[in-house]
Amino acid sequence: MKANHLLYCGAAVLCGAILTPAFAAGRDCAPLGSLPSYVADSSGPELRDYQSADFDVQAGDASHTVTVAGRYCKLDYTPKDGTEPLSDLEIQSNYREQLGKLGAQVLFSDDRNTEGKIVRNGQETWFKIYSQETEIDITVVVKQPPKQVLTAPSGNDYRLLGHMPNYTAGTPEKRNFDKLEFDVKNSDEQDTVEVQGARYSVNYSPRDGVQANSDLDIQENYRTALKALGAQLLFTDERNTDARLEHDGQTIWVRIYSQETEIDIGVIEEKAFQATIQTPQASALKTALDKDGHVALYINFDFDKATLRPDAAPVIAQVVALLKDAPTLKLSIEGHTDNVGSHDYNLKLSQDRAASVVAALVKAGIAADRLSSAGHGPDQPIADNKTGEGRARNRRVELVKR
Known part of the structure; x- marks a missing residue:
């Protein structure tokens, strides 16, 4: 095949196509040209500032798929009126010859496909050429991260979230x-x-x-x-x-x-759930432990974290008073969550929260050997996780008598 079967963008356009912020409307998906006997879809290329496409990569006898996101261009071509379509072999051979001149790395190819990437100045441009004689589909993605363009909340926006400018x-x-x-x-x-x-x-x-x-x-x-x-x-x-x-x-x-x-x-x-109006007193905690062997506390942590909030201090103070009033008492501090989210994540969060309570008690002067910690995640609910109140009741720390 001869290289002049292809229409080249030219060196200046090629460099600009890789580095400029958007593709120009009504042109080929740079840096790939087009065959002279084919015409682009009349609606022009499909352009997106940020979109993803899947590309096949050959590795030995097997292939796998790589998803690449960034500046996106897709354009379809069909034979010009009155012209015979080229064979897939001729189409693919022409594009591969052009890609070779561009220094491209071909990562997958077969009778109807050529896929790979061009790396220039640290910028990856991924391409996919599919053909079936009467149709050529070109996809190009210039790999880059998304741009954060969401506006500040205003007007009819929800008070915490803005909107896409367009x-x-x-x-x-x-x-x-x-x-x-x-x-x-x-x-x-x-x-x-x-x-x-x-x-x-x-x-x-x-x-x-x-x-x-x-x-x-x-x-x-x-x-x-x-x-x-x-x-x-x-x-x-x-x-x-x-x-x-x-x-x-x-x-x-x-x-x-x-x-x-x-x-x-x-x-x-x-609606916020209030487990109790007043901070539980040490005497009430002692009564519950003597009766049931455990008692639930609703201690405030930072959202989705194991960091105790300042308003948790009064509850911690009552547990300290309990342990000082009963010097032989030993406790297991056990964390629990609702069932929203990953089980493993919630299990780890409950463990970390229990450990944070133990650390606060030790810092307040309680001997570490009187305390242990454990986390059960969502595995031991005391209320229905299908309601907001139930989920709030399940997010608790329990004192368990050892």
Whole structure:
């Protein structure tokens, strides 16, 4: 095959295509050219600032798939009217010759496919060329991280989350008390949790004349914002993010659904659970331990962490008083969680929280050999995890008489 079967972008355009922030509309997906007997789809290339594609990589006799995300371009070609289509062999041979001149690394090839990457100045450009004679599909991804473009909250946004700049909010729907369902990934299983409280729902659509963002771009932006708020991501897939966070002492659940031309935000602000009005007194703790051998405490930790909050100090002080009043008493401090999230994660969190309580007691002057700690995660619930109050009751630390 002759190299002039290909239309080259030219050296200057090639360098610019790899380094500039976006592909130019109406052109080939740089740095790949096009065959002169084929015409690009009339709608032009599909362009996204951030999107992913899967690429095959050959390793010995086997192949595996690599997902690459970044600046994305996809363009389809068909034979010009009145021209005979080329064979797949001729199509693939022409593109491989061009790729060789560009210094590309071909990672997978067969009769209808050529896939690989070009590395230049530390920038990876991944490509995929698929052909079936009457159709050529080109996909190019310039690997790069997503850009965080979510705005600050304003207007009809939920008070903690902004919006994608290319989108406008509809009229929010607010309810003082309502419910929503949230998906939760528990280890290898997916579950649904119904949550009740104050509801806020809002829908976004693209502004007139602007390009919709990819679902990946939308979801990554919201996930970054949620993580910055300290949220625990409970479930994620291509179009969904479900999360739980705590803000000013209130548990907040967030659901984000996208399909490029639509973004739906659903929020439930759970009513705070008050386990007791007053701090349990040492004498009451002693009575419960003598009667049942264990007693539950509701000690406040930072959300999703094992760090004791300052308002936990009065409860710790009463446990210290209990142990000082009964110098022969030995306790196992045992942590428990609700069942939202990964079992292994919750087990570790419960262990760490129990250990934090032990550390606080030792710091207050209790001998370490009188104390031990354990964590049971969600395995020993005392209430129904399907309700907010039940989940709050299950998030506890127990004193167990040894």
